[in-house]
Amino acid sequence: MSIRLWRAGVPGLAMMLVSFHQSIAHxxxxxxxxxxxxxxxxxxxxxxxxxxxVDSFKTGDDPPVRQRDxxxxxxxxxxxxxxxxxxxxYTFLSPTDPTAAGANGFQNLETTFKYRLYKNPFHEFVMSVGLSVEWGGTGAKEVGADPxxxxxxxxxxxxxxxxLPDTLSWIRPVAITGQVGYAVPARNFTTTFGIDPDSGDQTADTEFHPRVLNWGGTIQYSMPYLKSAVVDLGLPEFINHLIPLVEATLQTPVANTPTSGTLTTGTINPGVIWVGSTFQFAIEALIPINRQSGSNVGVIAQLHLYxxxxxxxxxxxxxxxxxxAPANPFARN
Structure with a gap:
C-alpha cells in the first residue's frame, strides 16, 4: 500500500516523511x-x-534521516x-546527524473502501474506485503523523x-496498472503560537496542508502468463513464477500550497515478484526522482498472503x- 503521500515534518528535525501505502490485492x-x-x-x-x-531509505532532508518502516x-x-x-x-527514524535525537512510533491508521466497477475478461481490463481515510491523531507526532x-x-x-494479435505475441505477457488519487486534509492549515526569546512578543507560524495528487503506475512482464497463454520456453520453474516490473509512485501538491510548494516528489521502483498459489514475495529498489524525494536508493520488500x-x-x-473462483495465477492458466 501500498505507495502514500509526503507528510509534514517531524518537529525539531524539519523532515519530510514518505509513507508507502502497501498495495493489498491481486x-x-x-x-x-x-x-x-x-x-x-x-x-x-x-x-x-x-x-x-519492510522498507529502508534516506529522506530528502538536509541532513538526511534514515527511515525504516x-x-x-x-x-x-x-x-x-x-x-x-x-x-x-511502525516507523523508525535514525538521523545521520549524531547530535539529533531519533524517534519511532506508529503512523496514523488507514482504512480503504474499494469497489470494482468493471471487468472485461476478453480485453483483460478492470477498473475500480475507492476512498482511503487516514485517521488523524491515531499515530505518533514524533514520526510525522498528522493530528x-x-x-x-x-x-x-x-x-x-x-x-494482441499473434504477430505481437511476445508482448502479450505485458500488463499495466495505474491509480490516481486526490488527498484532501480535513484541516487547511495549522498555526503554532510561540514567544520571541529576544523581544518577548508573541509569534505565529502557519503551515498550510496541501491537497495532493497521488499518482503512479506499473509495467509488468508476467512469466506465468508467457508459459500458460503464449509459449512454454522450457525455462526453470522458478523463472516461470517471476513477474519483473517497474513502478512509479508520485505525489504532486496541487492546491493550498503556500508553504509546501508544488514540486513533484516520488520514486521509481524496479523489482520482481515471485508468485505462488497462495502467497507471493516481492522486492523493489526505491530510486528517488529528485533530491527532495530522497538522498540515496532504498529498498522495500513484502510477503503477501492470498x-x-x-x-x-x-x-x-x-x-x-x-x-x-480462485484468484491465484495458476488456477485458470
Missing amino acids: EIVGNRFFPATLGIDDPGVNDELSLPT ISGEFSKRITEDFAISFGST FHTYTPTFYFGKGFGD LDDIDPRGIGKPIFGGPV
Whole structure:
C-alpha cells in the first residue's frame, strides 16, 4: 500500500516523511493475473494479508534521516466486488546527524473502501474506485503523523495485452496498472503560537496542508502468463513464477500550497515478484526522482498472503455471498 503521500515534518528535525501505502490485492481478469505491487494498489478486490512489508531509505532532508518502516495490511471482501482494508505502519527514524535525537512510533491508521466497477475478461481490463481515510491523531507526532484526518478518493485500472494479435505475441505477457488519487486534509492549515526569546512578543507560524495528487503506475512482464497463454520456453520453474516490473509512485501538491510548494516528489521502483498459489514475495529498489524525494536508493520488500486461496470457504470468503473462483495465477492458466 501500498505507495502514500509526503507528510509534514517531524518537529525539531524539519523532515519530510514518505509513507508507502502497501498495495493489498491481486486480481484475475480472464487469463490475466494482476499481482499485488508495493508502490500502488492494483485494481482488484480480494481477501488478503500483507505481513510484513519492510522498507529502508534516506529522506530528502538536509541532513538526511534514515527511515525504516514495518507495515501490515488486511483486506476483507464484504461482497464479491466490494472490500475494506485496514493498515498500520511502525516507523523508525535514525538521523545521520549524531547530535539529533531519533524517534519511532506508529503512523496514523488507514482504512480503504474499494469497489470494482468493471471487468472485461476478453480485453483483460478492470477498473475500480475507492476512498482511503487516514485517521488523524491515531499515530505518533514524533514520526510525522498528522493530528487531522485525510481523505483520498482514488481511481484504479489494470490492462493486460493478451488480446494482441499473434504477430505481437511476445508482448502479450505485458500488463499495466495505474491509480490516481486526490488527498484532501480535513484541516487547511495549522498555526503554532510561540514567544520571541529576544523581544518577548508573541509569534505565529502557519503551515498550510496541501491537497495532493497521488499518482503512479506499473509495467509488468508476467512469466506465468508467457508459459500458460503464449509459449512454454522450457525455462526453470522458478523463472516461470517471476513477474519483473517497474513502478512509479508520485505525489504532486496541487492546491493550498503556500508553504509546501508544488514540486513533484516520488520514486521509481524496479523489482520482481515471485508468485505462488497462495502467497507471493516481492522486492523493489526505491530510486528517488529528485533530491527532495530522497538522498540515496532504498529498498522495500513484502510477503503477501492470498487468503481467498488459503481458505476460500472461511476467512477468504466474502461476508455476503458464497466462495468465488480462485484468484491465484495458476488456477485458470
